[in-house]
Amino acid sequence: MLNFEKKGIFERALIKTKQKLLGFISSTKFDFEDLEEMLILADLPIEFVEEVVENARANFVRASDAIPYLKKKLIEELESNGKFTLELDKPNILILTGVNGAGKTTTAAKLANYYKKKNLKVLLAAADTFRAAGSEQLEVWAERIGVSIVSQQRGADPASVVFDATKSTLARGYDIMIADSAGRLHTKSNLMSEMKKIVEAAKKASEGVASVKSLLVIDANFGTNVLNQVSAFSEAAEVNFLIGTKLDSSSKAGSLISASIILEKPIAFVGTGENIDDIEEFDAESFVEALFEGVAEN
Ligand SMILES: Nc1nc2c(ncn2[C@@H]2O[C@H](COP(=O)(O)OP(=O)(O)O)[C@@H](O)[C@H]2O)c(=O)[nH]1
Ligand SMILES: [Mg+2]
Numbered sequence: 001m002l003n004f005e006k007k008g009i010f011e012r013a014l015i016k017t018k019q020k021l022l023g024f025i026s027s028t029k030f031d032f033e034d035l036e037e038m039l040i041l042a043d044l045p046i047e048f049v050e051e052v053v054e055n056a057r058a059n060f061v062r063a064s065d066a067i068p069y070l071k072k073k074l075i076e077e078l079e080s081n082g083k084f085t086l087e088l089d090k091p092n093i094l095i096l097t098g099v100n101g102a103g104k105t106t107t108a109a110k111l112a113n114y115y116k117k118k119n120l121k122v123l124l125a126a127a128d129t130f131r132a133a134g135s136e137q138l139e140v141w142a143e144r145i146g147v148s149i150v151s152q153q154r155g156a157d158p159a160s161v162v163f164d165a166t167k168s169t170l171a172r173g174y175d176i177m178i179a180d181s182a183g184r185l186h187t188k189s190n191l192m193s194e195m196k197k198i199v200e201a202a203k204k205a206s207e208g209v210a211s212v213k214s215l216l217v218i219d220a221n222f223g224t225n226v227l228n229q230v231s232a233f234s235e236a237a238e239v240n241f242l243i244g245t246k247l248d249s250s251s252k253a254g255s256l257i258s259a260s261i262i263l264e265k266p267i268a269f270v271g272t273g274e275n276i277d278d279i280e281e282f283d284a285e286s287f288v289e290a291l292f293e294g295v296a297e298n
Pocket of ligand 1 (some may be wrong): 025098099100101102103104105106107183245246247248249270271272273278
């Protein structure tokens with residue numbers, strides 16, 4: 001069922017992306033070529049666009065009548081990869097990874113705050129041990145939000161931070177542990193194997209009791225380049241879900257949809273601003289409705 005409040009939040013966050021698409025609104029003779037151009041401009045996967053436009057030509061007289069069909073197809077594609085949920089009968093370990101500046105630390109803090117507000121017992125792990133500022137940034141957030149944090153000195157093995165934090169999660173009865181990590185370039189193989197070690201450490205420490213998930217944080221401003229990141233990260237270490245950040249500052253938010261569809265990874269959350277509350281659980285229907293609201297309707 002469509003969640004109107006969520007749709008409204010997505011609509012505000014998608015303003016820049018929508019500005020590109022809304023030009024099609026005034027076009028009185030919105031034809032199938034316009035439809036194709038609009039979908040490509042929306043950074044949707046080319047194969048998907050070709051298939052949808054071909055079917056639309058075959059089944060509809062007017063291109064604008066194909067919009068509901070398009071939305072339905074997109075929602076189906078996005079939902080076919082599954083949905084993120086916590087496994088509430090066990091501790092949940094969420095490990096955030098991604099390139100520098102993607103928004104990992106901010107997202108770790110946002111998620112900690114999000115789950116604390118839902119009355120869950122949250123632990124943060126500062127596994128960005130690469131820079132001194134890495135763990136300090138998260139410590140400041142932890143204090144502000146009022147959640148505990150596990151950290152070690154700069155230069156410590158990030159896998160060992162995650163190992164310790166996972167052990168504490170089990171021993172002290174946390175519902176959820178969220179681990180930040182250092183930014184890593186997907187082209188650097190040593191950093192990629194370190195990522196793998198981090199995930200393995202969490203699995204080992206959790207002794208099969210906790211649910212361990214790895215979430216790749218991607219900046220929507222990268223546009224279709226996020227595809228390279230997602231495939232390189234998922235080749236090196238397991239990636240279970242995507243988190244798209246900076247929807248509010250990007251005009252390429254559609255690329256998150258592409259990454260999810262092409263690489264068959266569900267989007268778990270999206271970042272919609274710089275404030276601590278600016279995070280939303282992804283919902284395919286609300287997101288797609290928000291993206292195409294008012295577009296090509298006449
Ligand atoms: N506008 C906007 N900025 C964001 C969002 N998420 C993160 N940022 C900003 O992106 C920058 C880098 O974030 P940070 O969490 O330090 O990235 P990290 O290197 O991956 O840990 C910071 O200035 C954040 O405030 C978002 O959803 N929207
Ligand atoms: Mg960081």
